[in-house]
Amino acid sequence: MHNETYPQLVPLLIIIPAIGAFINMFWGAKLGERVSGYVGIAASLLSFIISVLIFSYLSAVHGAASVINAPLGLGSWIRMDSIGLNIPWQFRVDTITAVMLLVVTGVGSLIHIYARGYMHGDPKFGRFFAFLNLFLMFMLLLVTANNFLMMFVGWEGVGLCSYLLIGFWWDKRGATGWRNANAARKAVIVNRVGDFGLLLSMFLIFWTFGTFDYYKPGEVANVPYTLYTNGYITAEQAKKGDILAVNPAAESQAAETHGDAHGETHGAHSKPARETLDNSQFAPSRLGVFGQTEYLMSLPEGSPERVINVGGLELDFSVMLFLIVIFMLVGVTAKSAQIPLFVWLPDAMAGPTPVSALMHAATMVTAGVFLLIRANVFLDHAPEARAIIALVGALTALMGGYIGMGQWDVKRVLAYSTVSQLGFMVAAVGLGAYVAAMFHLVTHAIFKACLFLGSGSVIHGVEHGHHHVHAHAHGHGDDHHDAHDEEDSFDPQDMRNMGGLARRMPITYWTYIFATFALAGLFPFAGFWSKDEILADAWHLGFDKGNPIGYIVLGILLLAAAFTAFYMWRQVQMIFHGEPRSEAAANAPESTLWMTVPLMVLAFLSLVGGFINVPKGAPFHGMFKDYEFKHFLESAVPHVTVSPSLYFNWGLALGATFIAFAAIFFAHSIYAGNKAVRGTARRDPLEFVPSAKPIWLLANARMHWDNIYFAVIENPFNRIGKFLADVVDWRFLHDYFHDVVIKKGYDGVGTLLSKPFDKGIIDGAVNGVAWLFKQFSSSLRLVQTGYVRVYAVALLLGVVAVVVVMVLPLLQNG
Amino acid sequence: MNFAVPTEAFIMLSMVLFILGAMGVLLRRNAILIFMSVELMLNAANLALVAFARQWGQMNGQLFVFFVMTVAAAEVAVGLALIVAIFRNKRSINIDDLHQMEG
Missing domain, CATH: 1.20.5 (Single alpha-helices involved in coiled-coils or other helix-helix interfaces)
Incomplete structure (x- = not known):
């Protein structure tokens, strides 16, 4: 079933999209739409296949992580032996990576296929696929890295691709092109602020630990879990974190195998020696950053090893950890669109819709959440920083949901929804619920990609409808794809121009409804399970442990969840229900199969995706393994085993579902039928309610x-x-x-x-x-007279003089 | 040692001849005559050399004279050739016509 060599395929994950990007970058225009689309999709699908292989391997070996050096002698990157600096190109394959790989390549492949239909006819088709593949490459580099610096290369790389793709239509005529280019610049500038924070965090990490590596090769992230899965200790001993304990069953079994000369191997995977699993082979200072953190935090406060000297200050290690996490949070607020640096994400919707789905909803913006989950050991030992993270995330969730209720642009609503959902994830990380955050990351990637792709399908349809009407009115022109160059006042993304599209685009409508239910958190869609787990963790922290952060976050998130259901139903009413409010909407055609097939796949996953992590005691839990996703992640997230498994919280689940339904009914009562837009000025019905008007206007103004x-x-x-x-x-x-x-x-x-x-x-x-x-x-x-005679006289006189000089002394002596 | 003619007489003659030659070189303008005067000076020196050789009974002086005569013969060959060349150029052997090197 599994093969030891699968993790060795990781470098291919980087190389294959790079080749795809290379081909499309240099020959994209020559190859034509067909071939360059297939190249892009093939690169993405191959990466997905490799990701599945790696996932199958990891689930077979209980998530035993491996560290892979870059092939072809490229493993060495920055190396100065004199100061002990060695930063290699090294990949880490563990369960966090595997989950991210599946999300990035899986959703990525569907979006590549969708983009084949969506970008049909665009003059820069090849370039678009080159950028998508380039993005895939950097994102995979980000998630597979084994050190912070390599991760940072991916981090910056996806930022670059984000810039390139937000501003992809910079060359549109008139103000639109300017707006697109400005949105791209805004994304870069805001992200620079965050990157500066992340860089400071990395400087502190290097100063504190002397290395960037997450874990050294051979190091085990979660020692009790690994000892338990290899049979050295029992589950109870693992829960207590007693790594020195001995499992009596394993002892007797070991004795038996020793006695039997031809002892059969247990499964394909031979058992590693115990001393390689408990990290005792490493000196504490030779461990990776997380291993060192665990070691230093196990020392008593005030011991000399824990004192870090920073610029003349002698700080305790825990203070250092607080600073590292806070600066990391600055980076995360930019990349994952949290307060106060989220402002670039709504503008980023200027990019083509597949880009919004892939980067600005499903994958790239979750890089920050991924980073925090990756750094879960830091976070665990910095509870004060985690409280700040939880509050930032919860407030972002609330604010995103609030602003989302007052937007007209179909993609802007989804953008603020993304901000809000990222807030849920960050809040979950802040609560210490790393698995819940990861779970929500996965389900959100699925249903938000589905929503974005659905909105793209709607925009595409309305645009085509508009040109259809246009062509008939003027009786000429059948080339729909002058579309992108044409400048007129009609905005195909404005929900006021839509309405009644359910009849025109049934597939888009039903997939959209599925994803909406998932996002609103209705049972049994994916979002219900993941959001409920975050809420349950907040509940657990507040009511069971008495931490006030738990109550606060729980309250804020419940309100945000209500907002979520409200703005999503408002959107569904405006787009799909009622009567068409423009000629374009009345003539919008359903999209092609290239676009609807990925939509259907994602809608199906939005329905069933939540079952990967069904809590104990929940409905359906008999059909699925309890907390399967959590157990899968355990090997890479050390402290998960320590917190007790939560049972399904019926009260909370029913309460949250009730809130979601109530918000949907409330939205329905306001926007149902033809009431979605009122008056000749085409305003929101809430504006005609005196008490609601200022609230709505504040949301419409994006809270300024x-x-x-x-x-x-x-x-x-x-x-x-x-x-x-x-x-x-x-x-x-x-x-x-x-x-x-x-x-x-x-x-x-x-x-x-x-x-x-x-x-x-x-x-x-x-x-x-x-x-x-x-x-x-x-x-x-x-x-010089030139007369020989004169020279002769001079010569003679000279001779006489010499003779005189020579003879005179003789005469005197004689 | 007694000689029929004393060495002083030879030296006196040699001096007279040398002065005559020197005067000739300095005062004459005809290149051939200057040349002949130079020969006179050489022969005056030769005479002195031979005279001293006889005086001291050594052969060195005579030996020198042979060399001087040989060199003089060679010098005559070169010098006459020069004079012929000068004449061909200038149609004159008056050395006062040859003052192009005047500074």
């Missing part, structure tokens, strides 16, 4: 977040920039400093140097020397 950012950051920034440019740069630096000080000073010094100094002193010296030689030589030249 963007205006506040404009007032607090952007406008002062612009003014400072203008001041710097106009006054400091132009008037002072250019006009005064440059023209007056530098130019005049330079001129003055130059004149001084050229006239008195160069012409006077240097030229004078040189000319003077020449003049001297001239004088000297003009008198000497008279000697």
